[in-house]
Amino acid sequence: MNRYGRWRECLLAACLVITLPSYAGERLDDSASPRSRVEAPQAIEIPDTTQVVLKFGQVDYKLATANFVGKQAxxxxxxxxxxxxxxxxxGLxxxxxxxxxxxxxxxxxxxxVLVWTGIVSExxxxTRLDLTMQVDLAALRLPSGVPFGFESYFEIEVLP
Incomplete structure (x- = not known):
């Protein structure tokens, strides 16, 4: 490939980077939530597979949105x-x-994943989410005695 071909490739790559959408979300404070980290309470094995279904039940979230009241988000x-x-x-x-x-x-x-859009009024x-997870056991490498879990969170983006 000649040097003009390489410049064209670099220019194309730069254009792709410039045109990628940016995400300007801000993590919402959920410290008033009863629990934000979920750990697997029970597992339901699906026979003859390497899958397991984890039912976390209903998880309550309380999100601090005071800084966004009156804004489209x-x-x-x-x-x-x-x-x-x-x-x-x-695997998840x-x-x-x-x-x-x-x-x-x-x-x-x-x-x-978008879960809400509108004008913040309070x-x-x-909210309460009923969480279920499907885990491919072949993709899981947990040390013995360590429960499977993670902390999901919410981000807000103010819209024009």
Missing amino acids: RIDYVIPASIPGLVSPN LVEWRGNAPFESGTGRPGDR AWMS
Whole structure:
């Protein structure tokens, strides 16, 4: 390849980087929530597979939204990209059923999933998510006696 071909490739790569959407979300304070870290309470093995279903039940969240009252915003549920003991993001599927005002959804480690959009009207936003996870045991390497768990969180982005 001649040097003009390489310049063209570099220019194309730079254009791709420039045009990628940026995410300007801010992590919401959920310290008033009863529990934000979830650990597997019970496992239901699916016969003849390497999958396990973990039912966490209903998890209550209380999010501090006082700084955003009166603003148009979106809130995403964020599943951390790095989860202790998980060797592949494809080894975990998180599913949740939302209760008003948040939407239901699914995601994998590293995903941000839209759960709410609108005008923030109160200093606190509360919701309850019914969490279930499917784990591929081949993608899990936990030390003995260490429970599987992680801390998901919410991010808010103010919209124009």
